[in-house]
Amino acid sequence: MQVTEYKPKIVAFCCNWCSYAGADGAGSARLSYPEEVKIIRVPCSCRVNPMFILRAFQRGADGVIIAGCHPGDCHYTSGNYFTRRRMALLFSMLDYLGIERERTRVEWISAAEGAKFSKTMTEFCATVAALGENKRLEDLRCKK
Amino acid sequence: MKKLSLAKLNDLFAAIAQREALYLPVDNGTGKAEYTKWQEGTVYSTALNTGRSAKDFFFPQTENLMEFKMEGKRIDVIDTREECEDFVIFGVRACDAASFDILDRVYLTDPVDTYYKNRRQHGTVVTMACGRPAETCFCGTFGIDAADPKGDVTCWTVEDGYVLRANTEKGEALLAAVDGLLTDTDDKAVQAAQEKTRAILAKLPLAALSTEGVGQGLTKELFDRPEWASLSEACLGCGTCTFVCPTCQCYDIRDFDTGHGIQRFRCWDSCMYSDFTKMAHGNPRVSQLERFRQRFMHKLVYFPDNNDGLFGCVGCGRCLARCPISMNIVKVMKTLAKGGNK
Amino acid sequence: MQKMMEKRALELLADGTVSRVLGWSAGEFPYDMTPAVFETAEELQDGFVYNDFCGANLSKYLIKESRKEGKILVFLKPCDTYSFNQLLAEHRIIRDNIYVIGIECYGKADVEKLKAMGLEGITGIYMKDGEYTVETVYGSQTVKAYEAMAERCLACKSKKHVVYDELIGEDGEVVTDCNRFDMVEQLEAMTPEQRFAFWRGELSRCIRCNACRNVCPACSCEQCVFDNPNSGVAQKAAVNSFEENMFHIIRAFHVAGRCTDCGECSRVCPQNIPLHLLNRKFIKDMNAFYGEYQAGEDPDKKPPLGTYTLGDREA
DSSP states (O other): OOOOOOOOOEEEEEETTTHHHHHHHHHHTTOOOOTTEEEEEESSGGGOOHHHHHHHHHTTOSEEEEEEOOTTOOTTSSHHHHHHHHHHHHHHHHHHTTOOGGGEEEEEOOTTOHHHHHHHHHHHHHHHHHHOSOOTTOOGGGOO | OEEEEGGGHHHHHHHHHHHSEEEEEEEOSSSOEEEEEOOTTOOOOOOSSBSSOGGGGTSOSEEEEEEEEEETTEEEEEEOOOOOOOEEEEEEOHHHHHHHHHHHHHHSSSSOOHHHHHHHHHEEEEEEOOSSOOTTOOGGGGTOOTTSOOSSEEEEEETTEEEEEEOSHHHHHHHHHTGGGOEEOOSHHHHHHHHHHHHHHHHSTTTTOOOTTOSTTOHHHHHTOTHHHHHHTTOOOOSHHHHHOSSOOOEEEEEEEOSSSEEEEEEEOOTTSTTTTOBTTBOSOOSHHHHHHHHHHIIIIIHHHHTTTOOSOOOOOHHHHHOTTOOOHHHHHHHHHHTOOO | OHHHHHHHHHHHHHTTSOSEEEEEEOOSSTTOOEEEEEOSHHHHHHHBOOSTTOOOOGGGHHHHHTTSSSOEEEEEOHHHHHHHHHHHHTTOSOGGGEEEEEEOOSOOBOHHHHHHTTOOSEEEEEEETTEEEEEETTEEEEEEGGGGBOHHHHTOOBOOOSSOSEEESOOOOBOTTOOTTHHHHHHHTSOHHHHHHHHHHHHTTOOOOOHHHHHOTTOOOSSOGGGOGGGSOOOSSOOSHHHHHHHHHHHHHHHTTTOOOOOHHHHHOTTOOOTHHHHHHHHHHHHHHHOOOOTTTOTTSOOGGGOOOTTOOOO
């Protein structure tokens, strides 16, 4: 029997202006990040509706990370400030429901921070891998 | 008739559970009883009625019908039905037992709903006669006798135990299987218990509620009654009444994309919802008044129209106790009866 | 109280100040009053009722009613006035078409509590000196009023009317020691496993009747995302644990900062799910993270999710 190493599925919502460019930056600099990370580009981190996060978990994600411009750097002036408030509340609520807090994260990554992108994703993957499969917010119908 | 001593109730449950799954009302910790699978240590609740009705056993809130898998242009249809095992529901009240007749009229007439039929065939219903009816009870209005419920087996609580009577072959088989626990008895104790219950039933506030003013053939008279406006005025359009109702039988069929196929399931629907019977052109009932009217016209007029006068309500009183704004079928019937027959 | 309210309503109807009255109409039992609109003096005299079981928050009906012709009189308890103000701030109701009479409130009774005491077959409930005499077909019993008080009223946050045109009875004060976050704190103190088990136990009872949503004054969307077949998340049933969680998390989140903690969601839940504990968690967090805020208290104050500061805590 072949034992395959558990690899978590990670969904990363990346803001178009900073973090998505940061991922590009990581590539240009030939820095690697785990293949488990699936990037979804959004116009701004504040585009991420709490429903997107839950839907990602439903569809099989084990961890969800939202990456946006540093506070003060939002290309729409204030989007990420709203993201910060919303996600602080949402993550606290998930924790309140007993869903592992470490499966969700917000990180500010600028277009120039390829290295930070790579490091953040590697770290987040390791954290989620340690938690194992998402069981508490899973939708069994979507499992094969 | 057979007798079971008070102390042997648990033995009866154990004996039944050994043969097949046994479900009975158990306190769920919120002051309400719900049907729960029996296991050693389970305590039977004598609460009058369960929060959810017993229809769940035959017509569950959601059930998978089939699955589709697509590969290129090929579609595979997969039957996802699971083998249904025999089961017993113990402690069903007269109203809920009568609701099965209503559901049967819908699902066992042509075209037969095989999902429903399958569960119906595997289920044995043991009813419990009521001893302490509540103010919200009005099963008598629809000719249901709370002191003599139907079901495969009827059970009465008497002073020193329980008396059981088999009403069907299924019931005979069940009692035969647990015969070792039972002794023969006459119906004296039952009659005493029935008399007591009937005396209470007569004192209930809704004892005098009649079906006068509603029923077969009254569509024209009732449909345009102005009272629907005030009756439906406060309705929130939630589905509470529908979902706690033992006779509401409407459902919706939906597809769920699992990412690796399609799951087709059906789930209860509510005529109170804005998207009920929604079609390509939109919704035929655009206001809450129309949706509200549909629910009560269905139970009080259309259903009797199509079913030899049988009403689509069994008077269990769940909607009376549960409606967030306390609007219910009793208020509707009384209001319609007041200004009617013009 | 009922007499005073009825008298005032009749006067306002008679002098033409209002053309309709939103109140409660009598039921079959002593406890099942239905919100109703009265248009004439006869209707009022016939059916108008007000007692300890009139718990419904009437403010949401004004979305519809204030758009009709003429002015409507509404009776609001202190907690209802917060919902009213919040709806006003959200431009959901038309203030000019409403005449608000604030009514004093010392807490509402919950008939479920009486029934849980084994009182079945209730035929009459009479209030006297802080006690209910409950008559049933099985005999009568006396119950202390506070023993039958609704859970939400035991943790009443304010007896103050934040908006009214006139008052019947006394105006009260904001209750500072209401301890409404006690249960939230208890849950927070548990381990994630215990919390998860607690919420699974509660939310697994959900039958997706939408009563919590439809009664909620903050849930005033024209079409809910969960009813919109094009949203991809429309649900008619809580098919599994995921959908139970999803609905309640998203609903609580959508009303965060707008929920006044009126407690209607928990009152109407046919499955007795303590839904207010979700909303209170958000309220508590917002207070802790962004400063004290009470939705509905001051319509001019910015809601926590509608604003930010540069130094907010990180998520």
